[in-house]
Amino acid sequence: MAIQQEFTFTIFSENHVGLLNQITSVFTRRHLNIESLTTSESAILGIHKFTIVVFSNQEEVEKTAKQIEKKIDVIKCFYFKADEIIHQEVALYKVPTEMILNGNEIENIVRKYSARILEITSEYTVIEKTGHKSETQELFEQLDQYGVTQFTRSGRIAITKLKTELLEKYLKKLDFDDIDYEDEPTSLYN
Amino acid sequence: METQTKTEMKETKKRQAVNMTGAEAIIRSLIAEETETIFGYPGGAMIPTYDALYNFEKEVNHILVRHEQGAIHAAQGFARVTGKTGVAMVTSGPGATNTVTGLADAMLDSTPLVVITGQVGSSLLGTDAFQETDVVGITQPITKWNFQVKKAEDIPYAIAKAFFIARSGRPGPVLIDITKDAQTAQFDYLYKKIKSIRSYIPRPTIDKSSIESAVQLINLAKKPMILAGQGIILGNAEQELITFAEKTGIPVAWTLLGLSSIPSNHPLNIGMLGMHGNYGPNIKTNEADLIIAIGMRFDDRVTGDLNSYAIKAKVIHLEIDPAEINKNVHADVPVLGDVKDSLPLLTEKVNKNNHESWLEEFKACDRIEKTRIIEKEINPPTGGIKMGEVIHKVSTAFNDDAIMVTDVGQHQMMSSRYFKFKQSRSVVTSGGLGTMGFGLPAAIGAKLGNPERPVCLFVGDGGLQMTIQEMGTILQSKIPVKIVLLNNNYLGMVRQWQELFFESRYSSTNLINPDFQTIAKGYKIESNKVTNREDLQNAVEKMITHNGPYLLEVLVEKEGNVFPMVPAGASVSDIRLE
Numbered sequence A: 001m002a003i004q005q006e007f008t009f010t011i012f013s014e015n016h017v018g019l020l021n022q023i024t025s026v027f028t029r030r031h032l033n034i035e036s037l038t039t040s041e042s043a044i045l046g047i048h049k050f051t052i053v054v055f056s057n058q059e060e061v062e063k064t065a066k067q068i069e070k071k072i073d074v075i076k077c078f079y080f081k082a083d084e085i086i087h088q089e090v091a092l093y094k095v096p097t098e099m100i101l102n103g104n105e106i107e108n109i110v111r112k113y114s115a116r117i118l119e120i121t122s123e124y125t126v127i128e129k130t131g132h133k134s135e136t137q138e139l140f141e142q143l144d145q146y147g148v149t150q151f152t153r154s155g156r157i158a159i160t161k162l163k164t165e166l167l168e169k170y171l172k173k174l175d176f177d178d179i180d181y182e183d184e185p186t187s188l189y190n
Numbered sequence B: 001m002e003t004q005t006k007t008e009m010k011e012t013k014k015r016q017a018v019n020m021t022g023a024e025a026i027i028r029s030l031i032a033e034e035t036e037t038i039f040g041y042p043g044g045a046m047i048p049t050y051d052a053l054y055n056f057e058k059e060v061n062h063i064l065v066r067h068e069q070g071a072i073h074a075a076q077g078f079a080r081v082t083g084k085t086g087v088a089m090v091t092s093g094p095g096a097t098n099t100v101t102g103l104a105d106a107m108l109d110s111t112p113l114v115v116i117t118g119q120v121g122s123s124l125l126g127t128d129a130f131q132e133t134d135v136v137g138i139t140q141p142i143t144k145w146n147f148q149v150k151k152a153e154d155i156p157y158a159i160a161k162a163f164f165i166a167r168s169g170r171p172g173p174v175l176i177d178i179t180k181d182a183q184t185a186q187f188d189y190l191y192k193k194i195k196s197i198r199s200y201i202p203r204p205t206i207d208k209s210s211i212e213s214a215v216q217l218i219n220l221a222k223k224p225m226i227l228a229g230q231g232i233i234l235g236n237a238e239q240e241l242i243t244f245a246e247k248t249g250i251p252v253a254w255t256l257l258g259l260s261s262i263p264s265n266h267p268l269n270i271g272m273l274g275m276h277g278n279y280g281p282n283i284k285t286n287e288a289d290l291i292i293a294i295g296m297r298f299d300d301r302v303t304g305d306l307n308s309y310a311i312k313a314k315v316i317h318l319e320i321d322p323a324e325i326n327k328n329v330h331a332d333v334p335v336l337g338d339v340k341d342s343l344p345l346l347t348e349k350v351n352k353n354n355h356e357s358w359l360e361e362f363k364a365c366d367r368i369e370k371t372r373i374i375e376k377e378i379n380p381p382t383g384g385i386k387m388g389e390v391i392h393k394v395s396t397a398f399n400d401d402a403i404m405v406t407d408v409g410q411h412q413m414m415s416s417r418y419f420k421f422k423q424s425r426s427v428v429t430s431g432g433l434g435t436m437g438f439g440l441p442a443a444i445g446a447k448l449g450n451p452e453r454p455v456c457l458f459v460g461d462g463g464l465q466m467t468i469q470e471m472g473t474i475l476q477s478k479i480p481v482k483i484v485l486l487n488n489n490y491l492g493m494v495r496q497w498q499e500l501f502f503e504s505r506y507s508s509t510n511l512i513n514p515d516f517q518t519i520a521k522g523y524k525i526e527s528n529k530v531t532n533r534e535d536l537q538n539a540v541e542k543m544i545t546h547n548g549p550y551l552l553e554v555l556v557e558k559e560g561n562v563f564p565m566v567p568a569g570a571s572v573s574d575i576r577l578e
């Protein structure tokens, strides 16, 4: 049995309707559970970026990446082990304001975890923490002693430790002269 | 300066554009992609396009099928024999869903298709309107690409992209779903073919170092084997394969879809791989020291148990689709690229060689298979008529040079074992999906694609009844296909498994059949039925000389089995001769 570990996929695609479905279906077919998923625009205009975290092994991940890249509208699919990227997640916690007013504990926890308070109303207080999943999870456990009424954590965002943007290098390699996508009607994908 | 020319070009473009409806643009776009034959069936969401088609009877031949599954399988048959892109056109909802089986089939067998489906008006999308289905959603995993068009002005671009994607790289089916309002709206039409898409690299560049490594392995190998797949046919690389094999003297085994990529009687041809393939190529796979896989994907029906497959061999994999490399079998040397380009690079560099004694080992296997299986199948002295003898007689009567189409089952495996080929693109069969009902419509498409050559369908009594309605298409469009019905009154292939692996418990495999000749008569198709061996030869000749479509029903042995057989999940070394 190959070693199971965490992998982060970074997938660049055209910004078309239905692409999320196309990409996740490759994971579903292979019975790979998606731990976290984020989609956003990339640094390059018109190109969309997906960040997907899974637990798997090298061989499976390699095959999955090739099947994703096979999708016509996917430009490039990269994957990284945990030590090859810098990544973050954002977590929001809602606690009753009276718990804060009743003592210093919550304030101390917020300081200790370098979290910050986003909003205070008479009923509730919203705290934010950015970090790795283990860190935001730890803070949750701390705060929950005082009763967290709502908790949410974002999907992962990640950036590589490489000097150049992988996709830009790839796009530069393509010979744009014989690509006539500028003729593409702008209404096509709206 | 440059921008000036660009604006000028845009101006000229505008002047060249012609105002028309989306519907007319669909037909004109198809014609611009050299479409001569469309297989289709109309309906509410497609009426505008069928109306436009009415004016183009001289330019395109529309074949009205009897069921949309028939349309798509016919388009597949057409594509497989011509190398062109098959085109099908159907309405929304049930019309579109009826193409699903064919799309999945074409996806697995890499068949280039463009399927146009009508869709309800764009304002009705997502409202569960009459005959609205999420066709793009349903067909996403079984198309190479699909797309919904909601505006007339997007039609030419979407169709151009569809054809480019369907036929380039590893081919496959593309579906374009076009709303009814896009068909009726007017716009300025201008067509331009597409030559590239930035997110898609159809032909990966060949890594020269992989060629060097492959050449080294080939020159050192003592027991090398070529596995020839459909990639050779799709890449028009038949001659390149033969030149390579002849220079190196390496024996060539073909996969089911690789059939006819090299002539049957070529001295280096050692027969078919896989579950019901030949004895030699299967058993010798585990003695080979080098496997050169060309345009094939190591399907489980070819490899059997992967842990005991090609145990002594290094593997060179020539393949156009990166996702196939290392998917099932590890490639020691992957050669990514179009085999039309990579094969000559290998041929140029490898040493001239021969492998006489290794080839002799295959011939020894052939002799075993011949006495223990083939002779009994094609020259049985007594007993019921065997499928093998019918197929052998038909092949010989066609001078081993007809296009063979099959349905799925025992007769399919028997046909691929006993029919012989002189030229490429002579086989149309459902490999990856194994779709019963594929045969009759695929034969119609094959005949329309290549009217010059005889097209002979082998079909079972089960499969024929899955798309038997296409006899109506044969009647209406006068398509002279020869249909050989190998009737065992059983779902034979399933019955064989029940006999071998389920203690002969024939659960739901026995068929009470209609009088097929009466049905054929209803469709004005000439027919004959053979029940005695003595009548077979004459009947075959009569079928061949008959001018027009023909059904030859042969009552074959009820419980015949296809051998050899690699039982599912077993090793290729455990191939059974009986």
Ligand SMILES: Cc1ncc(C[n+]2csc(CCOP(=O)(O)OP(=O)(O)O)c2C)c(N)n1
Residues within 6 Å of the ligand: B407, B408, B409, B410, B411, B412, B434, B435, B436, B437, B459, B460, B461, B462, B463, B464, B486, B488, B490, B491, B492, B493, B494
């Ligand atoms: C659409 C479909 N349904 C079921 C099967 C499973 N199946 C494979 S072969 C076979 C029997 C085919 O019987 P027949 O057409 O009479 O051919 P024979 O094997 O007798 O030559 C069946 C049911 C299939 N391949 N395709």
Ligand SMILES: [Mg+2]
Residues within 6 Å of the ligand: B409, B460, B461, B462, B486, B487, B488, B489, B490, B491, B492
């Ligand atoms: Mg049968």
